Amino acid sequence: MRERQMRPALARTRASRVTSTLARLRQETAWLLFGIVVLAAVLVALFGTGDQTQLLFSTCLFAVLAYAWNIISGLSGYVSFGQVGFFGIGAYVAATCQILWQWDWYLAALGAVLAAIVLALPLGTVMLRLQGIFFALGMFGLSRIGALIATSTSLVGGSMGEPVPMVGTTQETALVMLGCAVGAVVLTAWLLRSPLGLRLLALRDDEKAAEASGINTNASKVIAFCLSAALAALAGSLYVWNVGFIDPGSAFNNTYELQTILMVLFGGIGTLWGPLLGAVVISLISNALWAQFPQQQQIILGALILIAVIWMPGGLVSLFQRFGWLRRRPVWGPPPPIGTEKRLPLFPVAVGNTDESVLCCQEVTRRFGGLTALNRVSLEARSGRIVAVIGPNGAGKTTLFNLITGFDRCNGGAIRLGERLLNRLAPYRIARAGIARTFQTCRPFPSLTAWETLLLPALVASASKEEAIRAAAQMLERLALRDQWDASPESLPPGQLRFLEIGRALMLRPRVLLLDEVMAGMSPEEIRLIHTLLREAVAAGCAVVAIEHVVPAIMPIADHVYVLDFGTTIAQGRPDEVLRNPAVIEAYLGTGEEEPVNA
Amino acid sequence: MLQLQTYLLLLLTGIMWGGVYLLMALGLNLIYGVMKVVNLAHGDFIVVAGLLAVTLYGAFQAGPVLAIPLAALLFLLVGLAVYRGLLARVDTAGPQGELRTLLITFGLSSIISNIALLIWGGQYQSVPFFQSSVRLGSLFLPESLIISSLVAFVLAFAVQFWLIRTRWGRLVRATAQSELGAASCGLNTSRIRLLTFALGAALAGAAGALTVVLIPVQAASGGFVTVQAFTLIALGGLGNYLGALLAAILLGVIEVSSSYFLGASAASAMIYLIFILVLIVRPQGLLGQRGRI
Numbered sequence: 001m002r003e004r005q006m007r008p009a010l011a012r013t014r015a016s017r018v019t020s021t022l023a024r025l026r027q028e029t030a031w032l033l034f035g036i037v038v039l040a041a042v043l044v045a046l047f048g049t050g051d052q053t054q055l056l057f058s059t060c061l062f063a064v065l066a067y068a069w070n071i072i073s074g075l076s077g078y079v080s081f082g083q084v085g086f087f088g089i090g091a092y093v094a095a096t097c098q099i100l101w102q103w104d105w106y107l108a109a110l111g112a113v114l115a116a117i118v119l120a121l122p123l124g125t126v127m128l129r130l131q132g133i134f135f136a137l138g139m140f141g142l143s144r145i146g147a148l149i150a151t152s153t154s155l156v157g158g159s160m161g162e163p164v165p166m167v168g169t170t171q172e173t174a175l176v177m178l179g180c181a182v183g184a185v186v187l188t189a190w191l192l193r194s195p196l197g198l199r200l201l202a203l204r205d206d207e208k209a210a211e212a213s214g215i216n217t218n219a220s221k222v223i224a225f226c227l228s229a230a231l232a233a234l235a236g237s238l239y240v241w242n243v244g245f246i247d248p249g250s251a252f253n254n255t256y257e258l259q260t261i262l263m264v265l266f267g268g269i270g271t272l273w274g275p276l277l278g279a280v281v282i283s284l285i286s287n288a289l290w291a292q293f294p295q296q297q298q299i300i301l302g303a304l305i306l307i308a309v310i311w312m313p314g315g316l317v318s319l320f321q322r323f324g325w326l327r328r329r330p331v332w333g334p335p336p337p338i339g340t341e342k343r344l345p346l347f348p349v350a351v352g353n354t355d356e357s358v359l360c361c362q363e364v365t366r367r368f369g370g371l372t373a374l375n376r377v378s379l380e381a382r383s384g385r386i387v388a389v390i391g392p393n394g395a396g397k398t399t400l401f402n403l404i405t406g407f408d409r410c411n412g413g414a415i416r417l418g419e420r421l422l423n424r425l426a427p428y429r430i431a432r433a434g435i436a437r438t439f440q441t442c443r444p445f446p447s448l449t450a451w452e453t454l455l456l457p458a459l460v461a462s463a464s465k466e467e468a469i470r471a472a473a474q475m476l477e478r479l480a481l482r483d484q485w486d487a488s489p490e491s492l493p494p495g496q497l498r499f500l501e502i503g504r505a506l507m508l509r510p511r512v513l514l515l516d517e518v519m520a521g522m523s524p525e526e527i528r529l530i531h532t533l534l535r536e537a538v539a540a541g542c543a544v545v546a547i548e549h550v551v552p553a554i555m556p557i558a559d560h561v562y563v564l565d566f567g568t569t570i571a572q573g574r575p576d577e578v579l580r581n582p583a584v585i586e587a588y589l590g591t592g593e594e595e596p597v598n599a
Numbered sequence: 600m601l602q603l604q605t606y607l608l609l610l611l612t613g614i615m616w617g618g619v620y621l622l623m624a625l626g627l628n629l630i631y632g633v634m635k636v637v638n639l640a641h642g643d644f645i646v647v648a649g650l651l652a653v654t655l656y657g658a659f660q661a662g663p664v665l666a667i668p669l670a671a672l673l674f675l676l677v678g679l680a681v682y683r684g685l686l687a688r689v690d691t692a693g694p695q696g697e698l699r700t701l702l703i704t705f706g707l708s709s710i711i712s713n714i715a716l717l718i719w720g721g722q723y724q725s726v727p728f729f730q731s732s733v734r735l736g737s738l739f740l741p742e743s744l745i746i747s748s749l750v751a752f753v754l755a756f757a758v759q760f761w762l763i764r765t766r767w768g769r770l771v772r773a774t775a776q777s778e779l780g781a782a783s784c785g786l787n788t789s790r791i792r793l794l795t796f797a798l799g800a801a802l803a804g805a806a807g808a809l810t811v812v813l814i815p816v817q818a819a820s821g822g823f824v825t826v827q828a829f830t831l832i833a834l835g836g837l838g839n840y841l842g843a844l845l846a847a848i849l850l851g852v853i854e855v856s857s858s859y860f861l862g863a864s865a866a867s868a869m870i871y872l873i874f875i876l877v878l879i880v881r882p883q884g885l886l887g888q889r890g891r892i
Contacts, residue, residue, distance in 0.1 A: 079698065130878055133637065133697070137833055138878045140826070141871035148868040254822070258705065265702055298713040305706030309699050310688050 030273060030326055038182055045174040053174045057242055059283040060177040061235050065260040066267070066275035067184035068231035073261075074270035075188075075197065076224045077204030078128060081136045081257060083232050085143025086116050088150065088252035090233025095156050095164050095246040105168060109237040116233030117226050124225035128218065147252035161247025164240050173242040180238065181276075184231055188272055191227075195459050198331050200224055201447045202456055204270075209443040212405060214431035214460035214508055262301075266308050268315030270447075273326050277316045330449045330486050332465075335473035344467070346474055347506070347540035354384030358543045359404070359435065359512045364413035366399055366567075373399045375567045376413065381512055381543040386534065388554045388575070389547045391564035392587070397547045398440055400564075401514050405437050406430045417512065432460060436510035438501045440517050440547075444489030450500055451476060451485040457507035472507065478533075479503045495526045502530070506537065513537060515546040519553040527553050555579070563587070609856045612740065617851025618748030619810055621755055624828035624843060626802035629758065632838030633775040633795040636691060639704040640681075641803055642824030643711040644674055648807025649816040650715060653724045662728050663809050670808035671801040678800025681707065682793050708821060715818035725815035743812045750809055754802070759840050771795055775838065830874050 044056050065087065073079045090112035097108035123142065130138050151159040168176075191197040199220040203210040210217050240246050259282070267278025285304070289297040312319065320326045359381040366374040374396045381387050389397050402408035404415055406427040415422045422430055431437075436457075445453055454472040462468035476482050479499045481492075489497055498518055505513060519527050527550075534544055534557060548554035555561075561578045563571040565587040571578050578584055627641045651673070652666035659665075685707065689699045729743040762768040773781040774791045782788045807816075831850055835842030850870060858866035 126879060133837070134833065134878050137829065138875050141830075141875045144871045145868055145875075148864055148871075152864060262702070262705070265698065269698070295717060296713070299710050302706040302709030302713070305702055305709070306685060309702045309706070310685065313689065313695075313699060 034185065034273075034276075038178070041178050042175070045171055045178060050170055053170045055283070055287055057170065057174040057177050059280055060174070060181040061239060061242075062256075062260060062263055062283055063181040063276055063279040064177070064184045064231055064235040065256065066263045066279045067181075067188055068228045068235070069260050070188065070264050070269065070275045071191065071224050071231070072228040074264060074274075075191065075200045075204065076221055077270075078221065078225075079132075079136045080139040080228075081261075082139030082141070082143035083228060084254070084257035084260070085139070085146045085252060086120065086229040086232035087236040087239070087256065088143065088146055088248075089116055089119060090236025091240045091246060091251040092150055092156065092236075093233070094237030095162070095240045098164050098240070099156055099162065102165075105237075105241045108241075109234060112233045112237035113230045116229040120226045120229035121222065124222040124229075125218070128221045128225060143252055143257070147248050150248040150251065156246055159248060161245055161249075164244050164246055166241075166244035168241055170242070173238060177235075177238050177242070180234055185272070185276060187227070187231075188275075192272055192328060193331055195331075196220065196223065198448070198452055198456055198459075202445045205445040205447050206443050208407065208427075209439065209445065210456075211407075211427040212431055212437055212439070213457040213504060214428050215456070216426075216428045262305060264315075266305070266315055268317030271315070271317045271326070272328065274315050274317040281316065331452055331455065332469055333449065333451050333486060335451055335476055335482065335485050336469065338470055338473050338477070343474065344470060345540070346471075346478055347509075347537050347542060354382075354541060356383045357381075358383050358418060359545070360416045361400070361404065362414045362416075364400065364403055364415060365411050366396075366403060366408065367411050373567050374403070374410075377564065377567070377569055379545070379562055379569075381545050383511070383541045383543045384538050385559040386538055386544040386546065386554075386557050388558035388561045389545060389564060390549075390551060390554070390561060394566075395564040396567040397564055398516060401437060401516055401545075401547065404430075404514065405435060431457075431508055434508070434511035435514065436505035436508040436512070437514040438498075438505050438516055438518055442489075442494075442497050442501050444497060444501065446488060446490050449486045449488060450481050450492065453489065453500055453504055454507050457504055461507060461509045475503050475507055495522060498522065498526075499529075502533065510542060512543045512545065515544065515548075517547055517549055519548060519550050522553075531557050551579075609859055610852060612744065613852030613855040614848050615740070615744050615748035615851065616855055617847040617849070618751035618755075619744070619813060620827065620831050620850055621844060621847035622747065622751030622806045623803075623810060623824060624831040624847070625751075625755060625758060625806065626799035627825075627828045628832045628835075628838060628840065628843050629802065630796055630799035631832060632840075633771055634686075634691070634792050635697070635838075636686065636700040636796075637697075637704070637829065638796075638799065639701060639825055640708040640711055640821070641704075641799075641828060642826075643708045643715070643821030644677070644800055644803035645807035645810070645824050646816045646818065646821040647711060647715050648674060648804040649811030649814075650719045650724065650818065652726055652808040652811050653719075656726045656728070663726070663812060666726075666808040667805050670804035672804075674804030675797050675801040677804075678797035679793065681800070682796040686796065687789065687793070708825070712819055712821045715821075719818050721817055721819065723815040723817045724811075726812050728812045741813075747810055747813050751806075754805070755840070755844060758802070762840070767794070830870065834874060834877055 041056055041060075044052050048056070065084070068086075069080065069083050072083065093112040093115040094105075094108040097103040097111050098105065103111065127135060127138055127142070156162050191200070199210065199215050199217075202213070202215065203217045203220060207217050236251065243250075263278035263282045264275045265278070266282055267276065268274025282301075286297060286301055289300055293300065308315070314321070317326050357380055359379075361377065361379040363376040363378055364374055365372070365376055377396070377400060379387070379389070379400070389400070391397055399408065403410050404422070406422065406425055406429070410423060417430075417433055417435060420433065422433070422435075425433070445456075448456070451472065454475050455468060458468040458472040458475075459465075462471060476485055479496075481496060481500065481503075484492065484496070489500060492500065502515070502518060519530060522530070538544060546554055546558070555575045558575050561572060561575050562569055563578060563581075563584050570587055571581045571584045573581075623645055626644070627638055630636055630638050630641075648670035651670055652663065655661040655666050655669070685703050686700065689703065690696050691700050729741075729746050731742045732739045733742055733745055762772055770781070770786055770791055771794070773784070774786065774788050774795075778788050781791070831846050832838070832843050834850065835844070835846035853873060854866050854870060857869045861869070
């Protein structure tokens with residue numbers, strides 16, 4: 001029986017290993033092709049005509065801009081309509097350095113990049129608090145302000161512009177720009193295989209869930225913003241070097257912004273090769289159109305966009321991805337097999353002795369306008385014990401969790417983890433301090449694989465990369481998800497998705513685990529599996545607080561029960577006592593006549 | 600005394616310019632409110648309607664009285680065609696959907712403005728209508744500004760009335776608040792979206808045919824108009840009609856007075872600055888509601 005179950009699993013691993021090897025080969029093919037293209041470009045730069053070299057330069061310029069935009073808008077999900085502002089800043093700083101202080105072009109470029117980073121740091125910190133279209137337009141406004149400042153300053157030419165000493169030939173500038181484009185590709189490839197990239201993809205998918213996994217989303221976003229600004233500024237400084245002129249109209253050119261966005265979307269947003277494909281294809285097409293139909297060029301480009309969006313929503317890259325090409329490789333996968341001697345305890349002992357008070361909420365109050373969602377609610381979680389919080393809809397259970405994990409702030413009362421006051425801490429700090437949670441409705445990261453979903457919090461909680469990989473691999477095995485390690489959460493059935501979410505919380509090695517209705521809608525078999533998992537965690541000293549609607553599902557394992565109704569605690573105590581409490585029966589279970597539950 | 604008069608004039612013209620901006624943003628606001636689609640071709644609709652009015656004037660000496668209904672009708676049809684042919688073909692939900700609609704309307708904008716460039720060329724054109732000034736005490740106000748802003752406020756209130764008091768308006772608001780909810784109550788939401796888009800386009804057409812008497816347009820100025828209109832509705836809280844009215848007046852007064860005191864380029868910097876400040880302090884706009892987590 002056991003054997004028969006094992007064999008298909010084994011076959012599946014082998015098959016998946018074969019496909020993953022094939023996929024890797026295809027990935028290497030992509031790099032090989034990229035190398036050939038770069039080589040061809042070098043030859044064009046060296047032996048091509050002036051026009052060809054200039055075309056190469058502008059293609060590479062747009063490739064760099066496209067990658068810059070892709071980092072903040074594609075990987076991090078913050079669509080910006082003003083990244084070209086950093087292009088302008090780069091151009092101006094470089095021009096100033098070259099005109100006023102006679103710096104060499106590379107020093108000027110370095111200065112431009114540094115200036116952009118120094119500027120992007122405070123700007124990003126403020127602007128990235130905005131969401132969606134507001135961030136996009138706020139950035140647009142900023143780049144307009146930059147253009148107006150450049151127009152009104154008399155430093156380098158003002159609104160009329162000023163020539164910049166041209167020292168480089170077209171060939172040189174094209175070669176340097178090509179080098180920058182290659183650098184941008186490599187930077188993005190590195191990002192997509194690094195923990196930072198993992199964090200960006202996670203926060204793009206769900207910022208709250210990323211915070212709950214212990215990720216400082218603000219810091220990650222700002223880093224991405226600075227990287228993007230630096231790339232754009234680099235492009236700007238080289239642009240000045242190439243054209244030998246600086247003026248506000250071309251440095252803060254909106255058409256560049258739109259063309260860049262178009263290229264990324266046409267190629268495939270958020271992918272490694274999309275921006276490059278988009279930049280090359282659109283540049284070549286618009287160049288050819290310019291020669292053939294100078295009048296109708298923009299019309300044809302516009303029509304091309306419509307066609308691309310309607311027939312090819314994922315961009316050019318999605319066409320290749322349909323055949324398994326150019327897919328993103330999971331970070332540090334596949335999970336390595338873990339030998340028995342190397343196994344770490346899956347639940348490292350969190351607290352020394354059991355039955356010690358870990359989490360303590362004292363008289364917590366939360367009001368939403370006139371509604372008091374929680375009124376002086378107190379709750380204590382002890383290590384090695386399971387506390388159940390039950391109550392009808394709207395009783396304030398999830399609000400309590402949001403307060404504990406910092407997603408919401410109390411109007412009164414204190415929440416302590418051990419001795420530490422949590423009231424004012426950011427959610428990611430609370431998660432790192434040792435409180436992990438799940439959400440009422442699953443909040444997976446659709447862009448990450450199951451393996452990466454576990455790796456993400458493991459990297460937060462572990463001291464080293466090896467330890468994180470080992471812990472995540474072990475958890476994957478424990479959750480019986482090893483075969484689906486590279487599956488997207490969206491393809492997992494609901495039960496497994498729940499397990500993955502509990503696993504994600506457990507990877508933080510929490511001292512307190514908050515579960516928000518994890519057993520809702522689960523089969524008895526799955527509930528049994530969760531019970532086993534929870535007992536393991538509790539045996540290691542973890543304190544569990546579980547909100548549950550399915551009362552029979554939580555009662556058998558709960559040590560202590562709180563009953564909430566209309567934001568107040570109406571009863572607490574041992575499960576059997578509480579269920580006999582008349583107030584509970586009346587408030588929560590309705591009539592007092594019948595047998596309350598079939599527990 | 601002279602000081603007071605200057606301030607009064609600035610305030611009055613500011614409010615009137617606010618009305619004109621509101622008129623140019625009405626259609627965009629309606630479409631965003633219901634469909635959550637930012638129509639980047641909005642400014643091009645306005646510009647083409649304006650150029651059409653110029654041609655009508657040149658050919659038949661026809662004033663805005665004829666041009667406005669014609670342009671509105673034409674862009675109603677354009678709106679129907681764009682929705683049926685383009686927007687209905689893609690999935691517009693979620694952040695990916697938002698990008699898709701932005702891209703489609705951006706492509707459309709590029710097509711329309713360049714066709715307009717082929718037809719009308721790149722010069723600024725205007726309709727010389729309502730060129731006299733009205734004397735108000737010791738103040739002089741251009742007639743075109745007064746008429747435009749009057750029509751703007753009337754149209755804004757008409758749209759508001761239509762949304763709140765009529766059956767169709769109720770259906771539109773229901774769809775705006777929850778498309779799923781509206782659909783499960785048996786509303787044909789795709790037809791309501793179609794209607795809204797066509798109406799928004801028609802409003803843009805009407806606005807273009809009227810404001811061309813005040814603001815000279817050129818084939819490529821659509822992008823700027825779109826940005827201006829978007830700034831306004833974002834300031835008011837996207838899709839919020841009362842907020843847009845407030846924002847329009849605020850923007851008009853600020854622009855007129857800062858261009859009087861600081862000069863034209865500082866005035867446009869001022870608007871962006873205020874826009875960003877408002878976004879940071881109140882990201883939901885002046886009257887917008889904060890979304891729930």
